Amino acid sequence: MIKPLTGKAKQSVKLATARFNVWEGAVRSSKTVASIFRWMQYARTGPGGNLAMIGKTERSLKRNVIDPIIELVGSKRCRYLAGSGELHLFGRRIYTAGANDARAIEKIQGLTLAGAYGDEIATWPEPFWDMLGTRLSVPGAQFFGTCNPAGPVHWLKRWLDQSSLWLTHEGSISTGHADEPVDLHRFSFILDDNPHLDPAFVESLKRQYVGLFFKRYIQGLWVPAEGAIFDMWDENRHVAKMLPTITRWISLGIDHGTRNPFHAVVLGLGVDRRLHITREWRWDSAKQRRQLSDAEYSREVRQWLTTVPVPGTDTTGVMPEYTIVDPSATGFRVQLHQDGLPSKLADNEVLPGIRTMSSLLALGLIDVHESCRDLLLEIPGYCWDDKAAERDGTDQPIKLADHGIDASRYATHTTRSIWRSALRSSIHDAA
Structure with a gap:
């Protein structure tokens, strides 16, 4: 009303x-x-x-x-x-x-x-x-x-x-x-x-938006994007040693790379009504000194999914409801479809995706399992590109060491309509 x-x-x-x-x-x-x-x-x-x-x-x-x-x-x-x-x-x-x-x-x-x-x-x-x-x-x-x-x-x-x-x-x-x-x-x-507005709703918005997004979306200020993107990141709060029972395996997020690293993550919804990035798989052709074809990537990812542990059990093997792939990987998506694993195009709007990840982290609604070592190395160093902001006001991250973050962004932001109502706290869209 x-x-x-x-x-x-x-x-x-x-x-x-x-x-x-x-x-x-x-x-x-x-x-x-x-x-x-x-x-x-x-x-x-x-x-x-x-x-x-x-x-x-x-x-x-x-x-x-x-x-x-x-x-x-x-x-x-x-x-x-x-x-x-x-x-x-x-x-x-x-x-x-x-x-x-x-x-x-x-x-x-x-x-x-x-x-x-x-x-x-x-x-x-x-x-x-x-x-x-x-x-x-x-x-x-x-x-x-x-x-x-x-x-x-x-x-x-x-x-x-x-x-x-x-x-x-x-x-x-x-x-x-x-x-x-x-x-x-x-x-x-x-x-x-x-x-x-309900005072409780106002307070929830102020908790959700942090850093850059707090200044813009709460205080209404035209401020530059600078410094660490996930400045709310806290290893004690956001790195999980133990995972709860996963009630819903939501998505497999994939950042496809041939010369650049290929990175995949699995996102699950826990019984604690929080999101959990439970495992990662990565192939860095520069380190491995070998590039994989799309057929090989498809085979390796499908095999890896059979080895992902199911928390609270002695079993392995998960099949997320959605496979989310970056839009540029057209050939890989065709290969996945041929191999019986249809995929969904990732929502690749960078700033909204970062905002979703930031809100989840700020509210303590997502964590990363300690086994995801490459992703955990990327997050603290993920920074805004100050030169782009000074040059033309563009809000964009520095494109360096971000493949696990991109995969995680695809997995979370693209599926937000699926998990939003299931979380223990509300995540609100900007408008």
Whole structure:
């Protein structure tokens, strides 16, 4: 149930009168709800002409924005036609699109727009943003959008810093902070700006997000990705000598390599309602001085699975429900299928995957068995690439000694819909 707007959310709706209006900051802070209310007002009263709603993907746009609108006004006044890429809101046709790569520009080229709504705009390619501005050519056209913070040199952050009006994190209004202001109103939110959240839920979010993610998703700050990625890692807490009974063998995560190391891990759900990386298998062709073919990798992995110990018993041999393989290993996936082990493409979005792993570690909901020596060597040294952050604001790890981590990320993040409800504490998605 969506509750009435109060405080900063209500104030931002009244202040969203510029050509561009952006709500940014913490997760669950009411910024999206406020932007939705303002967008619905605009759909009713704005100038005639084409409207557009754009997200990172059409699927995320539906989840984050369209579904809440339908919940608010009902399916008679808001109908989403996924097949045609259209939304009908209060009798107005709205085009919907995803902006997950540079080719998305083609989706809006040639359009003349009277208004647009953007979800997760910090994830858009900058050329798409530039093109969208040229499409808002109907007199009086306005843009309304939301995002979570990224790095301090991100293209959107530089643009937001030129706003003519800024409703700050502290709640004050600044109108003279930019040397060359643009017709943009910026609204910055922190988690505590949402008074409707259950205090226990707020506390669980603050425990879940640590380091970089705490600063961005709780405090709403545009801070760089720097230092150790898993800075919450504690060997005393996260390395298991003994494993509990595994109630569900969830996944086999595989980072495929030919010249680089090949790494596989097994993820299980314990009777303690926690996740456990129970064993690893690794082939480093540089050390072994021999490269394996996909057929040989398939044979070796399937043989290795028969030797994985079953905790609490004297038996060996497991068969995880899902085999998760990195998307680039097309030939290997074909080989697995031929050998009777169908695989699922890994969700290879690096930052969300790291966020999932970080949350699990922060909440004490995952550990690694002491036998996984290569993975345990990689985790403490897994660091953000400072040069990439300084150069263009890109959040990316240093690509060095990360094969076990990638396999673990695939195994956990790709299957999150499977294990999330079974854990003893909640893991919440960012939005």
